Amino acid sequence: MYELIIIGGGPAGIAAGVYAARKKINALLVAKDFGGQSVTSADIQNWIGAKSVSGFELAKMLEEHLKHQEGIEVKEGVLVSKIEKIPAGFAVYAENGEAIEAKTILLAMGSRPKKLNIPGEEKYSGKGVFYCATCDAPLMKNKAVAVIGGGNSGFEAARDLLPYAEKIYILEYLEECKADAVTCTVVRAAGKEEEITSAAVKEIFGDAFVKGLKYEDRKTGETKELAVGGVFVEIGFTPNSESVKNLVELDKWGHVKVDHKTQKTSLEGAWAAGDLTDVLYKQNNIAAGDAIKAVLNIHDYLRK
Amino acid sequence: MVKIYSTTQCVYCQMAKEYFKSKNIAFEEYNVEQDERAAAEMVEKSQQMGVPVIDINGQIIIGFDKESINKALKDLA
Numbered sequence A: 001m002y003e004l005i006i007i008g009g010g011p012a013g014i015a016a017g018v019y020a021a022r023k024k025i026n027a028l029l030v031a032k033d034f035g036g037q038s039v040t041s042a043d044i045q046n047w048i049g050a051k052s053v054s055g056f057e058l059a060k061m062l063e064e065h066l067k068h069q070e071g072i073e074v075k076e077g078v079l080v081s082k083i084e085k086i087p088a089g090f091a092v093y094a095e096n097g098e099a100i101e102a103k104t105i106l107l108a109m110g111s112r113p114k115k116l117n118i119p120g121e122e123k124y125s126g127k128g129v130f131y132c133a134t135c136d137a138p139l140m141k142n143k144a145v146a147v148i149g150g151g152n153s154g155f156e157a158a159r160d161l162l163p164y165a166e167k168i169y170i171l172e173y174l175e176e177c178k179a180d181a182v183t184c185t186v187v188r189a190a191g192k193e194e195e196i197t198s199a200a201v202k203e204i205f206g207d208a209f210v211k212g213l214k215y216e217d218r219k220t221g222e223t224k225e226l227a228v229g230g231v232f233v234e235i236g237f238t239p240n241s242e243s244v245k246n247l248v249e250l251d252k253w254g255h256v257k258v259d260h261k262t263q264k265t266s267l268e269g270a271w272a273a274g275d276l277t278d279v280l281y282k283q284n285n286i287a288a289g290d291a292i293k294a295v296l297n298i299h300d301y302l303r304k
Numbered sequence B: 001m002v003k004i005y006s007t008t009q010c011v012y013c014q015m016a017k018e019y020f021k022s023k024n025i026a027f028e029e030y031n032v033e034q035d036e037r038a039a040a041e042m043v044e045k046s047q048q049m050g051v052p053v054i055d056i057n058g059q060i061i062i063g064f065d066k067e068s069i070n071k072a073l074k075d076l077a
Helices: A011-022 A055-068 A133-140 A152-161 A181-189 A284-303 B011-022 B036-046 B066-076
Strands: A002-007 A027-031 A072-076 A080-086 A089-094 A099-107 A111-113 A144-148 A167-171 A193-196 A199-206 A210-217 A223-227 A230-233 A237-239 A270-272 B002-006 B028-031 B053-056 B059-062
Touching: A002 A011, A002 A089, A002 A284, A011 A027, A011 A055, A011 A072, A011 A284, A027 A099, A055 A072, A055 B011, A080 A099, A099 A284, A133 A152, A133 A230, A133 B011, A144 A152, A144 A223, A152 A167, A152 A181, A152 A230, A210 A230, A270 A284, B002 B011, B002 B036, B011 B066, B028 B036, B036 B053, B036 B059, B053 B066, B059 B066
Parallel strands: A002 A027, A002 A099, A027 A072, A099 A270, A144 A167, A144 A230, A167 A193, B002 B028
Antiparallel strands: A080 A089, A089 A099, A111 A237, A199 A210, A210 A223, B002 B053, B053 B059
16 A cells, blocks of 8 residues: 555646655656646746746656656556545546555646537537647648637637638637737737637537537627637636545535645545646646645655 | 658657657658648548547557557557
8 A cells, every 4th residue: 555646747746756755755656648738838938947848848857857766656647537535545546447545645637628518519629629729720721710718828829820820710708808918919910810709609510520610799699600620729727626526625616625735635635736726826836836745744644 | 651640849749759769660750731742641541630640550540549559559560
């Protein structure tokens, strides 16, 4: 039985792994992959210590730093499906049904992109509906595309599309786009975008590939259509807390509630860090810091 | 024969290429951003537009799906 199982391979999980190893806690880190949500980012400029680093490079650095430590076991390529409380601690279940036990757990599963949950979204995923502009923008050469979401994610996706798309519609649910001024300026200067606010996207349609979408003008109630060959969904992120929803207290958005002094969850023996939690600011640097706080607190708990 | 259809910025494409290199597997790369013929071929083979698309002796894998890649490589051996 392990003293600690860390679940997640992003900055929070990795920071926890490095510290747990160095504190000689008998720990296991279980992750589907390494790097976290920013792995697809072409250029990260705010990871402290690096003027500029790609998400991919950061993921490699994190993985190498973790694997360089002695004494921590790493199970890669494994997705945790369920976590249960047992008398001695916790049972962590992998997708294949295998269970691993530990005295304490640190939840660092992060978040995933929110979906629209509208007709056509699933059907056209990869066939015109995309969630990663850096990956898929190049395939939009000379096409009209729609970016759903007028926040930073949306405007950054629009910016990534500028070299390729012929026309970019940005559809925002609320009355105004909330992206940072810096990004808005860059996107607007190119002259090929059109912002449609108070828009609720209702359906994505096409033949073998996406041909267009239908949206409701929330002010007038009218349904309108846009002919587009690509739809980039950038409406925010939702925490990966399904495996613990009956284990620890969540807030109304599904984030794991934590004591921000110790990173303890509502359940004794379970800590959490990173975007999975109800932390106010979701940042790689903060995720790492909070995970370290959690491990030091876990160390105190185990050694008392 | 292993073929990979990729774009310049795509992280999962880079991961796939590095994975092949780490296993000493030779592959042919087609940048669908620059090569329109390859782009059309990729869409035809995979019936979708996302990258990477990996063709291992006719078996088409979409995305950096290690499990499917390993399985296809075993069949190749």
